[in-house]
Amino acid sequence: MATDAQMQQVAELEVEMMSDMYRRMTNACQAKCIATAFKESELTKGEAVCLDRCVAKYLDVHEKLGKRLTNMSQGDEAALQKIAQQ
Amino acid sequence: MATDAQMQQVAELEVEMMSDMYRRMTNACQAKCIATAFKESELTKGEAVCLDRCVAKYLDVHEKLGKRLTNMSQGDEAALQKIAQQ
Amino acid sequence: MATDAQMQQVAELEVEMMSDMYRRMTNACQAKCIATAFKESELTKGEAVCLDRCVAKYLDVHEKLGKRLTNMSQGDEAALQKIAQQ
Amino acid sequence: MASEQNIQTFRDFLTQYNLVAEQCFTSCVNEFGSRTVNAKEESCANNCLDKFLKMTQRVSQRFQEHQLLNAQANGAAM
Amino acid sequence: MASEQNIQTFRDFLTQYNLVAEQCFTSCVNEFGSRTVNAKEESCANNCLDKFLKMTQRVSQRFQEHQLLNAQANGAAM
Amino acid sequence: MASEQNIQTFRDFLTQYNLVAEQCFTSCVNEFGSRTVNAKEESCANNCLDKFLKMTQRVSQRFQEHQLLNAQANGAAM
Known part of the structure; x- marks a missing residue:
């Protein structure tokens, strides 16, 4: 069985990876949606709507590829379970 | 009051962040000033002057935005002071 | 003489730097060789051959510049030896 | 107390x-005929921030x- | 045992x-007229992965x- | 002594x-018709370094x- 210390390591890793994903998503959606001329300080209506949709689509793609990757990489999934079970 | 260990943590963070800023500045000024054909091994006069001005302007923008950000984000500034005072 | 702990630190640094180089090489060769339209899931013959040559050329450039850098930067080399000898 | 948590929050803020x-400099400053930031560049950088x-x-929020x-x-109440 | 080694392997996998x-999103999704991923984008992302x-x-291998x-x-047998 | 300081200096140098x-490869090598670096690419990479x-x-310095x-x-004498 996993000790408390091991469970906490896995939990910390999940937070770290969520935060890495969030940083990448923000960068990607900024690049897709925000004009770089900066003529005004407000988000335009178009930019705001684009950001909303970009976040939704990013999370969808991230999740879909995660499922695909988990199905494929049995080895890595086994490694994952190995960690989780101890 | 801040203990010595706490003061040192904040000091180390300042060095780390200065070094992060320096790395970003070098990248930015390289992209702005250095031609990528690399026909000669010397900095041209134009590249050298561009680098000097780029460093001056980068530090100026960095500082101006820092002041603006500090004025805006009272919450974060409070957090900063909270750390610094203990 | 270098203690075991110091030898291990240097060995860990070498692994870390090899892994950093490998990551950069993969990124560079992906950018040079892989089309971003993703119309098929297989590597094309052209992409595969390009990757093979890209890896060979990347490692060659990396090594050549390493030699040049070592010859130039006597100070840094001295620092290296200082570490290695203790 | 300057807890680990506070230090991490401060590090995230500074990063x-x-x-x-860096982003606002790169987007807004493209002229290196002088070493002072001009009014147009400063306005652009402020808007950018x-x-x-x-x-x-x-x-x-999203x-x-x-x-x-x-x-x-x-x-779950995660 | 959830050794340091296992944790690092898992971290590398997740990274x-x-x-x-990120790369497949950036290459494949360029249309923000709706909030759902369309069939063409999904096919592109799958191929990309x-x-x-x-x-x-x-x-x-190389x-x-x-x-x-x-x-x-x-x-050497390095 | 292989102090923390020395290790960090060495890490910075290697990074x-x-x-x-990476930068010089990306700027200088654009031809993948063969697996050997040609004279023009090598000269470019040396200049780049x-x-x-x-x-x-x-x-x-600045x-x-x-x-x-x-x-x-x-x-202050900072």
Whole structure:
């Protein structure tokens, strides 16, 4: 069985990876949606709507590829379970 | 009051962040000033002057935005002071 | 003489730097060789051959510049030896 | 107390500051005929900072809503 | 045992996952008229993931061959 | 003694080496008809390395001058 210390390591890793994903998503959606001329300080209506949709689509793609990757990489999934079970 | 260990943590963070800023500045000024054909091994006069001005302007923008950000984000500034005072 | 702990630190640094180089090489060769339209899931013959040559050329450039850098930067080399000898 | 948590929050704040300054410099400063930032560049950089903060706030809200919906769908109070 | 080694392997796996998802999103999703991923975008993202895995595998093979040749040239069983 | 300081200096040196090699490869090698680096590519990469070192040295000098002026303006020997 996993000790408390091991469970906490896995939990910390999940937070770290969520935060890495969030940083990448923000960068990607900024690049897709925000004009770089900066003529005004407000988000335009178009930019705001684009950001909303970009976040939704990013999370969808991230999740879909995660499922695909988990199905494929049995080895890595086994490694994952190995960690989780101890 | 801040203990010595706490003061040192904040000091180390300042060095780390200065070094992060320096790395970003070098990248930015390289992209702005250095031609990528690399026909000669010397900095041209134009590249050298561009680098000097780029460093001056980068530090100026960095500082101006820092002041603006500090004025805006009272919450974060409070957090900063909270750390610094203990 | 270098203690075991110091030898291990240097060995860990070498692994870390090899892994950093490998990551950069993969990124560079992906950018040079892989089309971003993703119309098929297989590597094309052209992409595969390009990757093979890209890896060979990347490692060659990396090594050549390493030699040049070592010859130039006597100070840094001295620092290296200082570490290695203790 | 300058806890690990506070230090990490402060580090995140400073990293964001360095990031936005780099981005706004790169987007707004393209003229190196002098060593002083001109009025147009400064206005651009200020707008860039303001917009960056509004962007990160909006992205954060949408992300939190998504997390909340996910947690509800899983029947958990995560 | 959830050794340091296992944790690091898992971290590397998740970092690669985050990286490929970012790259495939950036390459494949360019239309923000709706909030749902369309069939063309999904097909592109799937191909992108498959190709990424084949690319990393090929690069890894070539790198290992190079390391092996180097080790032999040095007369060592490195 | 292989102090923390020495290890960090060595790490910084190697990271810069990896960075400049990546940049010079990306700028200089664009032809993959063969697996050997040609004379033009090698000359470009050598120039790229030399120029990189001169650039970082110049940027470093300007930054130190700025820090010094700041310290003097604050009346401190920082």
